[in-house]
Structures are given as structure tokens and as C-alpha cells.
Amino acid sequence: MAESRRVRMTKRLMKDALLELLEVKPLEKITVTDVCAAADVNRSSFYAHYQDIAGLMRELESEVLERIPAPEGADYDEREFCAELERYLGHVRQNARLFRALIVKREDARFNRRLVDAVMERNRPMGEGTAGRYAYVFMVNGVIGLLREWLSEGFPLEEREMAELVLRLCSEPEK
Numbered sequence: 001m002a003e004s005r006r007v008r009m010t011k012r013l014m015k016d017a018l019l020e021l022l023e024v025k026p027l028e029k030i031t032v033t034d035v036c037a038a039a040d041v042n043r044s045s046f047y048a049h050y051q052d053i054a055g056l057m058r059e060l061e062s063e064v065l066e067r068i069p070a071p072e073g074a075d076y077d078e079r080e081f082c083a084e085l086e087r088y089l090g091h092v093r094q095n096a097r098l099f100r101a102l103i104v105k106r107e108d109a110r111f112n113r114r115l116v117d118a119v120m121e122r123n124r125p126m127g128e129g130t131a132g133r134y135a136y137v138f139m140v141n142g143v144i145g146l147l148r149e150w151l152s153e154g155f156p157l158e159e160r161e162m163a164e165l166v167l168r169l170c171s172e173p174e175k
Contacts, residue, residue, distance in 0.1 A: 011049055013039040015060055018053070022101040027057060027108075061111055064102060065118040067091060082163045089159035096151060103148050116140050139170045 003011075017038035021030045030053055036043050050056045069084040092099050102111060119140045120133075143166055150162060157165070 007049070010039075010041055010045055011059075013041060014046060014049070014056060018056055018060065019097050019101050022105060023097070027053065027106065060098065061102060061114065064098065065114060068115075068118050068122055078167065082167055085163040085166060086159045089162050092147065092151070093155055093159065096155075099147075100151050103144065104151050112141075112144065115144060119143075143170065 014035055017035045018030065020038055021034055032043060032046050032053060035053065035056065036046050046056075050059070067088065069081070069088045102108075116137060120136060123136075146162070146166065146169075150157065
């Protein structure tokens with residue numbers, strides 16, 4: 001069943017409150033009381049939707065992971081993927097607070113692993129076997145590092161430039 005507008009709004013208030021709190025303290029120090037006070041909702045509203053702060057954080061993370069771009073089909077066009085990546089980078093810029101909290105400030109190995117897994121699940125690995133998979137893991141982690149730096153420096157490159165840079169760095173050399 002779809003969530004009502006009221007539920008979506010309450011959840012959005014709590015997510016925004018969590019992001020605001022993450023700017024000033026680590027996740028482990030944030031309490032349900034902190035989130036409820038910042039969101040101006042009562043504890044029963046929080047517990048109607050989440051079991052704990054970790055559940056709220058997982059939902060935020062899952063929303064990010066669901067929007068990761070992926071080429072469509074085996075014969076994807078690099079230009080189309082570049083445009084899709086550019087749109088995603090625009091989403092990152094528009095939601096900078098969220099991405100800074102997840103990628104820059106938190107340094108959470110579990111989220112980074114989920115991010116790498118989600119990208120690998122949606123995109124084709126380079127080459128065959130273990131070596132190809134490792135090469136792909138290396139590139140995905142490199143792109144996450146680029147994204148972290150881009151966020152940290154306040155977006156010095158436009159989305160199009162970043163998308164082209166990522167594709168250029170991740171392109172397989174001609175054989």
C-alpha cells in the first residue's frame with residue numbers, strides 16, 4: 001500500500017532532521033529524542049515508522065542506492081550513459097547535504113560496501129573472472145573517491161565535466 005502524504009511528510013522531516021544532526025555529531029551519538037526534537041515530531045511518530053536511528057539511516061542510504069545509474073542492455077550507448085551519469089551528479093549536487101553526510105563525513109565502511117555492491121550489480125564488470133571483478137571494484141572505489149572529493153571541494157567541476165572524467169578514467173584501453 002502506498003504511503004499517505006502525511007506519512008511521507010513525517011518521514012521527510014525525520015530524514016532532514018537526521019541529516020542536520022549528522023552535520024554536527026556522529027550517528028552513534030544521535031538519539032531518537034534528538035531526531036524528534038529537530039523534526040518537531042513525537043516519539044510515537046518515530047517508532048511508527050522506524051525501529052531505531054539505524055533503521056532511519058538505512059532508509060536514507062537505500063534511497064541513494066536505488067538511484068544509481070545503470071546502462072540499459074548489453075549494447076548501451078556511452079553517450080546515453082554519460083547523460084544519465086550527468087543527471088545523477090545533478091541529483092548529488094541538489095542533495096549535497098545527504099551525500100556529504102553519507103560519503104564525506106561518515107566514512108562508514110558498511111555503506112561504502114553497499115554502494116560498491118549496488119554499482120556492481122547495476123553495471124557490467126570489466127573482463128571475466130576474479131581479475132575482471134577486482135579491476136571493477138578498484139574503479140568503483142576510485143569513482144567514490146572522486147565523488148567524495150567533488151563534494152568536499154564544493155563542486156568545482158560541472159556535472160557534465162565530472163561525468164566525462166569518470167567515463168574517461170574508467171574506459172577500457174583499446175586492445
